[in-house]
Amino acid sequence: xxxxxxxxxxxxxxxxxxxxxxxxxxxxxxxxxxxxxxxxxxxxxxxxxxxxxxxxxxxxxxxxxxxxxxxxxxxxxxxxxxxxxxxxxxxxxxxxxxxxxxxxxxxxxxxxxxxxxxxxxxxxxxxxxxxxxxxxxxxxxxxxxxxxxxxxxxxxxxxxxxxxxxxxxxxxxxxxxxxxxxxxxxxxxxxxxxxxxxxxxxxxxxxxxxxxxxxxxxxxxxxxxxxxxxxxxxxxxxxxxxxx
Numbered sequence: 001x002x003x004x005x006x007x008x009x010x011x012x013x014x015x016x017x018x019x020x021x022x023x024x025x026x027x028x029x030x031x032x033x034x035x036x037x038x039x040x041x042x043x044x045x046x047x048x049x050x051x052x053x054x055x056x057x058x059x060x061x062x063x064x065x066x067x068x069x070x071x072x073x074x075x076x077x078x079x080x081x082x083x084x085x086x087x088x089x090x091x092x093x094x095x096x097x098x099x100x101x102x103x104x105x106x107x108x109x110x111x112x113x114x115x116x117x118x119x120x121x122x123x124x125x126x127x128x129x130x131x132x133x134x135x136x137x138x139x140x141x142x143x144x145x146x147x148x149x150x151x152x153x154x155x156x157x158x159x160x161x162x163x164x165x166x167x168x169x170x171x172x173x174x175x176x177x178x179x180x181x182x183x184x185x186x187x188x189x190x191x192x193x194x195x196x197x198x199x200x201x202x203x204x205x206x207x208x209x210x211x212x213x214x215x216x217x218x219x220x221x222x223x224x225x226x227x228x229x230x231x232x233x234x235x236x237x238x239x240x241x242x243x244x
Contacts, residue, residue: 003060003062003073004030004060004061004062005058005059005060005061006025006027006030006031006033006058006059006069007027007028007029007057007058007078008024008025008026008027008028008030008055008056008058008059009026009056009057009100009115009118009119010023010024010025010050010051010052010053010054010055011026011032011041011053011099011101011102012053012095012098012102013037013051013053013056014026015041016036018041019038019039019040019041019042019053020036020037020039020040020041021036021037021040021041022034022035022036022077023035023037023040023072023160024030024049024097024102025057025059026101026102026105026111026118027059028110028112028113028115029110029112029155030108030109030110030113031062031105031106031107031108031109031110032057032101032106032107032108032144033070033104033107033108034068034070034071034107035059035061035069035070035071036067036069036070036071036072037051037072038046038071038072040053042073044078046074047072047074047075048077049077049080049082050076050077051075052080052082053083053085053094053095053098054081054085054094054097054098054122055077055078055079055080055082056077056078056079056119056163056240057075057076057077057078057080057081058075058076058195059072059074059075060072060073060075060076061073062072064120065181069217070080080216081094081122081125081126082091083126084125086124089241090125090131092237092240092241093125093131093135093149093239093241094122094125095116095122095237096135096235096237096238096241097121097122097138098237099235099236099238100142100192100227100231100235101114101118102216103231103235104142104146104231106164108150111145111241113145116141116172117141117142117145118138118202120202121134121137121203121243122139124166124202124203124205125204126206127205127206128135128205129203129204129205129206129207130204130208130209130215132203132209132213132216132217132220133202133203133209133211133216135192135220136194136211136216136219136220136223137198137199138203139220139224139225140157140194140198140219141194141226142171142222142225143199143227144199148227148230149226150171150172150173150174150209150226151164151173151174151236152173152187152191152192152195153174153192153195154198155173155177155179156168156172156173156174156179156180157176158176158178158207160176160192161190162176162187163172164176164186164187165177165180165186165187166180166183166184166185166186167184167186167187167222167226167240168184168185169181169182171225171226171229171230174187179228185222185225187222188215188218188219188221188222189215189218189220190211190215190218190219191222193211194211194215194216194219197210197211200212208213212243222240224237
């Protein structure tokens, strides 16, 4: 059978049978691809460390008609992010990124911008970038790429610039103090500045973030509220992050 190949990020793996693994790959040009890596749990197997979550790999596979899972015949490691996952909080955060990508990225469809976003944030953290800043950057761009980030700079009703505002109940915009029917979810200070910064800059490496820890906490709370609303559930990995 002809073998296909793709550059991909391993989102997660799970065990199946006595010796095999199911791997979920996010491919640069082919979106989400799920496959069976036969013998991946054997001692001295040919996959080595290439199936570690969030590794960048060149995956080789073939597929049969009417099968949802491809068969993974080989996997070459291109770049590893294994070492930065030694800290549990970082490991959970990267799992959270992977869960969001798997949930929203289409199967077998190119998502170049989302792929580059995930890879750039992984490299940012690997280079010593501040974790909460990198997380907020990913969440903001993730919403933007998927068309889920509303205009938070102007009132959704009167269109006045928002010096202070509240999220709309349907998470499709925000309202000023005069137009807000319910003042329940107030926008955090600095969120417009953060979104403008994120649109113009790549994720930073080891440098001091231009936003305070308190600002980032409030910004992330709002971005996560948007993600949970559109996902219609709280990501499992986000629940674990909140308990750590």
